[in-house]
Amino acid sequence: MKILIHYLDLLNTIVVPAEAQQISPDSTSRKQVAMFLCTQLIKQVVIRIKFENDHKSIFVDFCRTHYEQMKEQMNDIDDFDKNYRPKSALVWMTKPSFVSRMLHRILRTYEIDIIYKMGFIIKHIHTQLTLLHENILAVLKDNTAVYRSKSLSNTEFDTLIKNNCGGLLSFSNFLTATIHKEEAVDFLRHRVMAHPKMTAVLFEIYFEGTDRSTENACALLNNSNSNIGPEDGTICFTMGTVFRIKSITEETLDQSMNIWVVRLTLVDDSDQFFYRLTEPLRSNDVQTNSLAYSGKLLIEMGACDRAERFYLRLLSDPSVYGQPRRLARLHNGLGVIFTFKGEHLKALAHYETSLKISLDYMTPDHPDLAPIYKLMGDSCFNNQNYAQALQHYERSIRLLNNQSMQHVDHSFIENLKNSIDKTKQLLA
Template identity: 30%
Template sequence: MDTKKSHIPRKADYFGHNTEKKPITASSAGYTKHSRHEKSGAVSGDSHIAHSDKKKSGADSSVTSSGHDTKTKSTTSKQNTEKTTTTITTAAASSTALRARRSRIVQNYLVVWLDANIDEKKEHFQKSLVELRKIVVTLDLFTDVDQCIEYLKRIDGQKIFLITSGSLGKKTVPLIHDVAQLDTIFVFCINKDLHKVWAKEWSKVKGVHGTIKSICKRLIKATRLCDHDAIPMSFVPKQIVAEGAAGPDQKNLDQLPATYMYSVIFKDIILEINDDDKKSMKPLVNFCQQQKVSETELKEFKHKYRDRSAVWWYTKPMFLYGMLNRALRTLDMEGMTKLGFFIRSLHRQLEQLHRQQSANFQTALTVYRGQGMSKEDFQNLFNSKGGLLSFNNFLSTSKKQKVATSFVQDALERNPHIVGVMFIMTIDPSKISTSITPFAMIDEHSALPQEQEILFTMHTVFRIDEITQTPSNSRLWEVQLTITDESDPQLSTLTNRIKEEVSGERWYRMGKLMLKVGHFDQAEELYDELLKGASDDSDRAFIHHQLGGIKDSQGKYPEAAKFYEKSLNVYEQILSPNDPKLATMYNDIGLLYHNMGEYSKALEFYEKANKIYVISLPPAHPDLATSYSNIGQVYNNMGEYSKALEYLEKSLKINEISLP
């Protein structure tokens, strides 16, 4: 019999232990130089680099339906006068530094520069860095091949663009070409003819370049395509949609993709908060400064934010677009909370523009979006025919199919292992609510006007009608979609069920959902953020208890004990001695000590919980049965079998009455 943990009370929600752990990689910023005098750290075994045969194409581009939209949003602000700094990584700190940098990436991609002759003191090199940092935030420098390979192997969740000298590139490319996250390689050498022959043998190598400006020109297009194909999606098969909306069975909801539920709840939270933009600006600026975002761009954003619309800032080539899209893709809770006011403003502006443009939306229209998808994501899409597709980000489309075609063609040319998808979307304004799913033509409001671009709010949902392979290209598929929202009775029922299941106050709802689906790392990040803004002892005690439960679930028992103790110290002061909330807390602390093998302490807290349950609960309540079972099991572990039998029999009697 397993030791059971009863539910912990919270602000309208409960901590649920789920053994499925799905950490999402974090991000980094700045750039770091790695000296060739460092010794390479141990190579991580979870990202194998295979020696490649020549003429190999790129590895499967598994940008997991995440991140960005169709516009060219590369960071091209003026930074010529801006200074940059370099961090030197020592050999002893190598592995730690690699992990730390990954936790600060704020875009979907980073640039790695490998060259034995890197010298950041030289003026021409500083100018090259300035040009590159107009496009990317994260720029890592290496002079040693082994250090570079170790770093490439450790990156997960971001695309890598590699700049390499000709001599080191010829040696290194065969060793790294099949690294999945390595998107594109640029060879940088004055003597271009010396390296053109071998460079043509590798599909990821996009030319030999004699100037950094030539590389930057190609890099802008590459980052644009990376962002475009990385828009986060959720696929919900037809059967799951029907079952989820059919009845109260919890199992039906558990089959829903976690990302779909996140998108529903996050949008709900953002739109119900009404914080002042000016008040919210300072935390965002401070956060961006910590991420090494350009001071020039930050200054412009801070001082001129009210002079422009949210759509204009969203479409401007600067840090904001990439940071927003990456935060939504990776569930970066710190980024999501800091950017919440901007997301809300962008949604509100789309509402306003839609009302102003209502005369243009009297009848159904068709819009297009072309992109590349990994084979895995396309298979998920294909398996969901008749079900739902949610774009969990702001969605850029065009009324002109040729614009969408250019994107999908570029994607197919870039990577022979991806699937090209042309989304053909039917939009009937009469079947959706403009407050839930606003969309608008934004050319007149964009910092980069496109051809008849229509922008949809985040979490726009479509029915997947037809999926057909094009006769002219076996790698290109057309997907017919029809927009829908909560005006659809089935979708409305499903959405309401999600909201009812994940009830609570604002960000606490998101925390509850993360715990429900077993995303403990993300939940910890969120509660850390909530703790910074907690207004009273009760809120702090609640958050400390949540953090204790997370550490408990991660098997970090000493850390869990510290958080539980902080929480309990407050709750014992503010709750009555027989409050059932105290009982559940005692029970959880007892379980913690039980797992640690400290049976006498476990028994102490189990008995405290049991005393309250006996007073406050009906004699046949399931929680009372759990309490007796826990005491019986700890006695069993202590070798006191007669007492163990006594309490286990009490538990059995209650279960025989209360269980169906």
Template identity: 30%
Template sequence: MEHVKSSTSFRRTTSHETIQFFKPKTNLKHRSLSESDLNKCRAYLIVPLFPIQIAEKSRNLEDFTIIWLDENADKMQLRQLNKYCQIFGDMKVCVDYIEALPRGKIFFIVSESLCQKIIPIIHDLSQVEFVYIFCPLKIKHADDTDWMKIFIKIRGTFIDEQSLLIKLTKDVALLSNQLSSISVFSITKTEYQEKSVKDLNQEQATFMWFQLLIDTLINLPKNDKAKYQMIDECRLHYANNKIEEKKINDFATEYTPKSAISWYTRDSFLYRLLNKALRTENIDDIFKYRFFIADLHLQLSDLHADFIQKWPIFSKKKTLTVYRGQSMSATELKKIQDNIGGFIAINTFLSTTTSSAVAASFAGDGSGRPLLESVIFEIDIDPSKTTRPFANIQLLSVMKNENEIIFSIGTVFRIESVELITDDLWNVKLIISEKDDEKLKEVYSYLKNDLTMDTPSLQNLGDFLREMAEYEKAEHYYRLLINELPAQHEDIANIYNGIGVTYYERGLDDEAMKYFQDALGMKAAKYEVVAATYVNIGLVQTRQSQNIAALKSYQQAVEIMENNSAKPNMVLASFFLNIGSIYDRQGDYRTALEYFKKSLDIARSIIPLFHPFYITLYNNIGLVYDNLADYKLALNNFDAALTISQKILPPHHSSLVPIYTNIGEVFVSLCSYENALEYHDKALQTELKSSNLNRHTMASIYNNIGLAHQNSGSFVEALVNFEKALEFATEPRTLTSLFNNLGTTFLMLNNHEKAITNFQTAVELKLKYLDEKHPSLATTYHNLASLYQTIQDYPNALKYSEKTLNIDKITLPPNHPNLATTYNNIALIYYKMLDFNRALQYCEEAIRIMNQSSFPDNHPLTVLFRNTMKIVQEKLQKT
């Protein structure tokens, strides 16, 4: 689903002055979801979703990093623990390095001379696990000095390397068994029991999309190239470690798919590097381990099938109980406590044991407090109801005495209880959950099938990364695939489309169009891909305000699909959505609504309720009702789009921006400016946190914030935000709206010269790309009329008001408040020109329209228009 992130929509309302020409207040509506989704023909029109973390600048591929701030420190002994021991003598460089490792687990050593300067700076960083103060050749300082009391991560002061190494080794062991890769679903037990479907929260969405990535990797074709890529990566990160280098060489020569479990359970490079990649959700790193992830999952699946078959024979119990002992951060444990009845998802391979005694030995003794708690997970499983494979690996594991059972990635458990069973030990009881959210499973299956299809490949991974809004990474994998395929392969056109979409999403229209044209030039392309390419070309044309050309491109796509497909499908639904968007941009709202409803009818017959396609569709329907001044239906549709977005998208996803914006604009229409600014600020904060900041979107957001301030009478604040918007704006439609809004603000600040300059610039730009009867021109004509009325040039005020009225009669429904506003404004001009009879005629027409609208009798516009007529009638009685 491609979406244009800063197109426009316009509204005019009036000021609240008693007998003034009513001031215009126009809006740049954020239509960033105005285009379409194309799923089944895999034509790269799918809404980008959760952006998984990109590779850090300084990669830390083992579980822990040791940082030593002391230019005289000797790191050689610490190499026994971890080759990533970094020495710093400069405090600022050290802090910069730590902040560049957003998901690192750092053990921080600092010399006594620097400790009181650096610890207050780094102590509260989430990356820093523990802090150690090193005081060589000095008397050990007391641990309870006043300044140290507030820093709970300090593990002590040490006068020699040996004592430091012993403590460090113990703490590394304490943290090594943490279950760090989990998602806790925030669903209370009451909510789960009362509702069959609960809105997905942020961690659920993150979990779902992470699982799609893993499933895609598991289904990639197997080849030796993937194996040797992983081996090369492991050698790179253990270049000077002779022990691990030997293990890597043994793996290269001895490994077979049937030995995956054996290798995973060894204390070696493979376990550490794989789990670090899974824990950080670093796509590039995970991809390098794809062949081993697949082998381990498949071996577990084979063992699981055998286990399920034999379970009823060897066990009289319905359930199997396993245990896992570990240390856990107090914060994470509290989160689990707060979600009893909810779910916990494991985003890595989970090791457990059938022995509670073995688990207890891994849980610890509470010595990690107050930061860490000792926990035993007690897990009850009904083997017949599990959807993810697990298996007893005792016969294949290197550790024969631990009765180990491993669960594959993505297993979901229900949280039953959390209890403190001794002073030092917690018990968390989990069960395998059969009652996962059915809507989540439905959407997950649909998207999973759409991604993997019959022959998973690098193309699927590119698609997935594009959906995650990782456009540069997606382009990288698409290009890898092009290099592997023959020059005229039928998939090349589709890949060109994929690359084109990554450029489109980054706002690089010229580069996008080049690849779409290249796709059309591929003779071997399937008809679905050709149709999709025309849609993609239409998207670029739409954003460049070439509406006639875009409509032609969309219609070509529809013709291709109708000539080759006998029944309705999501391709046609997507095309109808795009065509409706064009009519919407042209101000033909009724026709736009017809096409949107066609799209909705098809979608409801094919895809599940909570699917990204509906986000676009309901958003666009809401925009049409908004333009038709049916604000109740507009809010209903925007709320529907927001509900689906919050269910299936992670936080701060760019697709939330237009929905927040459009809800804010409805509140502007309803004169609820505080609510409007609240939603516009949500849009701004979401976009600022996006991994792909979009210039079009930023221009639109600042413009909308400016409009809310303008409508509330805060004209200086409005001006500040419009000028910020100009710094980002490049689209013609956006620029014209901004010049119009700047003109309005200058008018309200009585700077008539700047006002007329900006209005004239807006008209000139609009006449270049819009029909002369477009509603947007009515907005600027209206504003020019207001300007001329203010400077008492009534003939010109009447001239531009009549231009406004001519367009309004054609483009607006007969009960639209903008039409009433225009009649009222003309009445005021005749009033100023002392033609009271004509003024009364236009007043009566304005009130007649408001009486036919959905507005209440006490709406500010209705009250204002009646006040105008009352004053005109009083003048008539006196003459």
């Protein structure tokens, strides 16, 4: 079995129901949406960020500290340090190495601080897949579908997939698939034999036409771009590629086992549900403060402590104190985390620190300070300090009144006005 096949069962399967009204407030449904958005946000940030030349050195130093007692891994790290180039990213992802192991783990567990350290590799892989994208057309001439195996617990299958035909499906990692159906089925036979209580799932991925999403690149792997030969017929999809579930059927193979065949098609940029679902990621606040929003998503995923550790690790980096904008966003992010944890005094302290730092590079009447005052007001409100909350809310709306109306987030203003009215009623 190829190492990539073994990684398959370690991937997160993320499924969002077909319509927003089907997304219930229960923890499973909300967690899936948060995971979906977090994966898309990580991809967007990594793709657009400009990594400096020292990113590789920072990552190498981190790995040497982590693996200092493991000679074999240290040799691998030396090899990476000397020979890694952007065009070799797929090679490092597809061969057994500390890079492939770390990459698969961190994208599965959302270890955002390490994802950032490996961001240059993720970006290089995505860029390679984009440049190699046209070679997929040769595969489509002789193959109507590519295949990927996955075993799930009965509960996972019933909750995530069985009743979600028409929904969106994604994986948090780079996804490999094969043109050889029997190879994928053979993997399922081995998995069910070893784990008879698991549900065997065969994903059939169909390409409808040749148009692709600009962010959902895929390519055929071969000797020149990876550690896999062309005879293997392996297709690699970029991280977070989004599919639509077209059908779900149960089949019996050789009267020996049942498998569920899940037919998938690629979702392109014109898909209206995907566009609406990812709308929060396009807001100005998220675009300029993606760290805070990623912390919020980690909390909704049930990874609150991981989010807190992520921000505290970033704050322990001395270099951040020379970057006031980034430092302000980190404190804002910690404020968001403590708000969701219900620790409103701690949240307020971080929002106040964020404001103080922001005032070092913004004028006191700058409209970008309005969201911070709103968050401070929310913290005071939740601590039943309504008079102080009202002061912060009114300061926030005064700042927005100084801004050109064409640049105002009207939903934010409406929410702010509701907060003011509610607070005034409590003070009356």
